[in-house]
Amino acid sequence: MKVRCRTILVTGGSSGIGAAACIMLSEAGMTVYAASRSGRSPRPEDPGIIPICMDVNDPGSVSKAIESIKSQKGSLDAIVCCAGNGIGGAIEDTSPEEARYQFETNFFGTDNCIKAVLPLFRGQWHGRIITVTSVAGFIPIPYQGYYSAVKAALDMYMKALAIECRRFGIQCCSVMPGDVKTGFTSARKRTRGSENPDSPYYVHASRSISKMERDEQGGMPPERIARAIRRQLGRRHMKFTVVPRLDYSAIRVLERLLPTRILLWAVGLIYDK
Ligand SMILES: NC(=O)c1ccc[n+]([C@@H]2O[C@H](COP(=O)([O-])OP(=O)(O)OC[C@H]3O[C@@H](n4cnc5c(N)ncnc54)[C@H](OP(=O)(O)O)[C@@H]3O)[C@@H](O)[C@H]2O)c1
Numbered sequence: 001m002k003v004r005c006r007t008i009l010v011t012g013g014s015s016g017i018g019a020a021a022c023i024m025l026s027e028a029g030m031t032v033y034a035a036s037r038s039g040r041s042p043r044p045e046d047p048g049i050i051p052i053c054m055d056v057n058d059p060g061s062v063s064k065a066i067e068s069i070k071s072q073k074g075s076l077d078a079i080v081c082c083a084g085n086g087i088g089g090a091i092e093d094t095s096p097e098e099a100r101y102q103f104e105t106n107f108f109g110t111d112n113c114i115k116a117v118l119p120l121f122r123g124q125w126h127g128r129i130i131t132v133t134s135v136a137g138f139i140p141i142p143y144q145g146y147y148s149a150v151k152a153a154l155d156m157y158m159k160a161l162a163i164e165c166r167r168f169g170i171q172c173c174s175v176m177p178g179d180v181k182t183g184f185t186s187a188r189k190r191t192r193g194s195e196n197p198d199s200p201y202y203v204h205a206s207r208s209i210s211k212m213e214r215d216e217q218g219g220m221p222p223e224r225i226a227r228a229i230r231r232q233l234g235r236r237h238m239k240f241t242v243v244p245r246l247d248y249s250a251i252r253v254l255e256r257l258l259p260t261r262i263l264l265w266a267v268g269l270i271y272d273k
Contacts, residue, residue: 005077005128005233009033009069011056011113013049014040016182017132018082020226022049025080028230033069036083056083056109062116070120078128079117080229081110085187088209089194090201091145098191102146107154114161118170125169128238130229131158135178135248138255140264142272143194143205144212151176155241162240173238175228178248179212179219188213208271220245 008025012018013034019042022034026048034041039053054065069076084106087098110131121127136144137151155174162172194205228244243249255263 004236005030007031007033007069007073007076008078008080008233009035009052009065009076009113009117010080010082011035011054011110012082012084012132013042013051014038015042016082016184017177017180017222017225018042018080020222021080021082021229024223024226024230025233028234030233031073033065035065056081056113057104059112059116062112066116066120075124076117076120077126078130078233079113081113081129081131083109083113084132084184085189086144086147086184087189087191088143088147088205088212089191090143090199090205093193093196093199093201093205094146094191095193098189099146101189103150103153106147106150107157110154111157118165121165121170122168127168127170128233129158129161129165129170129172130232130238131172131174132225132229133158133174133176135176135243135251137174137176138252139267141212142268143201143208159240171238173232173240173242175225175232175242175244176248176252177220177225177244178251179215180222180225181217181219182222185213185216204272207273211271 008030010018010022013022014036022032022042025032026046032049033052034049035052035054037055039051041049041051052065055061087102133155134151136148137155141148158172158174228242232238243252
């Protein structure tokens with residue numbers, strides 16, 4: 001693979017997709033800063049991976065991390081935003097606080113990181129921004145409505161950003177995985193209302209979330225997504241959107257072709273039995 005980037009920051013680098021990306025990018029010869037709240041290295045013996053403590057929801061912590069990379073390396077070629085989490089529960093069973101929590105790390109945390117690197121990227125007239133969104137950003141997933149909404153929002157944000165930043169030589173790409181076997185499943189929080197057996201959604205939501213969790217745990221290894229990220233970083237021009245694996249790309253095509261009524265019926269058959 002052609003190395004177009006030398007120094008990369010990966011958020012959510014301690015686990016799952018971010019960890020796999022750190023390892024793969026380091027193996028490709030890049031210096032990778034693996035950022036997470038725990039500051040854990042995905043491969044402590046690897047000198048190409050530098051663990052860094054950073055909470056994406058704390059702009060002070062993000063700018064401190066970027067400053068430290070700048071002072072050590074002088075530049076940063078790319079940021080890969082993987083930090084994220086999921087909540088499960090019917091929309092009516094989700095409190096405003098729980099809904100905001102879902103947007104906090106996935107959307108505003110990513111926004112904090114991107115805003116922190118943009119001045120640097122503009123100043124050096126190059127920079128690549130990759131966000132890990134989700135198939136849930138174009139397929140509406142019941143009982144994960146806020147998760148679907150935040151991934152759709154992030155995908156649209158990335159497209160707008162791509163237009164705004166192209167004159168500065170900055171490229172943007174949204175990688176949209178389907179089910180991936182990571183710690184994401186065990187980290188998912190059920191909303192308080194959805195755990196109440198008296199909720200009218202209780203039976204369907206529980207069944208549906210259990211199915212999603214089984215699908216995730218039987219899903220792709222995170223290395224599959226890391227490979228897609230590495231491929232984009234090696235290209236002269238990154239794609240704006242990447243949906244790894246043929247079956248998920250086919251679903252994307254279908255989503256665009258099918259009337260919404262049919263799409264929602266089909267999703268309901270799978271996730272709302
Ligand atoms: N797994 C799937 O099926 C799947 C499918 C589609 C999309 N995705 C997306 O892929 C991304 C990565 O998920 P994953 O599956 O790799 O999950 P994961 O294994 O749970 O990893 C999440 C990572 O995010 C970090 N993190 C969480 N909150 C953070 C914060 N406030 N600041 C900094 N780091 C934070 C965690 O580290 P600390 O806890 O140490 O901070 C961890 O490294 C997420 O955006 C997720 O929505 C996942």
